[in-house]
Amino acid sequence: MYVSFPEPVAAVEVLRQGKPLVVAIDGPSGSGKSSVSKAVAKRLGLAFLDTGAMYRAVAWHCLNGRINLENAAAVEGAARTIGLEQSLTPDGEYIKVNGINVTGPIRTPEVTAAVSAVATNLGARAELVRRQQDIIAKSGARIVVEGRDITTVVAPHAEARLILTASEEARLRRRGLQLGGAQTDAQLRELVLARDARDSTVVEFHQAADGVFTVDSSELDFAETVSAVLTVVRRAVNEGPAA
Ligand SMILES: Nc1ncnc2c1ncn2[C@@H]1O[C@H](COP(=O)(O)OP(=O)(O)O)[C@@H](O)[C@H]1O
């Protein structure tokens, strides 16, 4: 079989040309939000915003600056004052805190273990939501945004809103593979399920709100999931919110 390399890039699909097209994607950890959202943004020629990276960046800043994560006022203060700069394209993702590139460091187990302290801080959330809405407006409202509260709080009027979910088993397996298989079952459960349980005390990302579509990727491979999400986006654009 002859396989050409690099693979031909799929043609960009033009939807709502010249008009706003915000695609809001929420879901639990390991459901595929980040990777699938990037592929969807590429396919639709849209910008891309990883909101989880912003929560992680604040957590990294607190750990790095010895800011007590249990001090709610201090964490909120950190969210309000840090300089955040991040890529808004699906390729070459990066994020900087006060000019320091923390793209790698925000993915360490230490930051992952600490990030719920930021995610459950309502003052920090309000500030990050405000920043995210500002980024969406500045993108010309043609952007895929993924996180936990995008369909409900950050962009409740987005042209397409969906929850991307998958069974616990699928999410644990995918995260294990993604991290290279070095984690024990207990460690993976803490990284994925325990963190989701903590985060879901302040945001609902398991159940779709009114008008929000659901894509369950448990039985789908990556390409099928991207395709299912694109189908939902086309349907939302052509027919409106989920019934
Ligand atoms: N439908 C799928 N089938 C198989 N693997 C997938 C699927 N969707 C995502 N993945 C893989 O699962 C891992 C976790 O996906 P990721 O996008 O990081 O999830 P999230 O952002 O929701 O935490 C990645 O390695 C990704 O490539």
Ligand SMILES: Nc1ccn([C@H]2C[C@H](O)[C@@H](COP(=O)(O)OP(=O)(O)O)O2)c(=O)n1
């Ligand atoms: N809009 C968002 C995005 C992320 N969060 C929180 C929830 C997560 O614990 C952290 C990190 O999010 P991220 O999407 O990077 O997490 P995963 O790696 O997909 O599990 O931030 C949030 O509360 N609201």
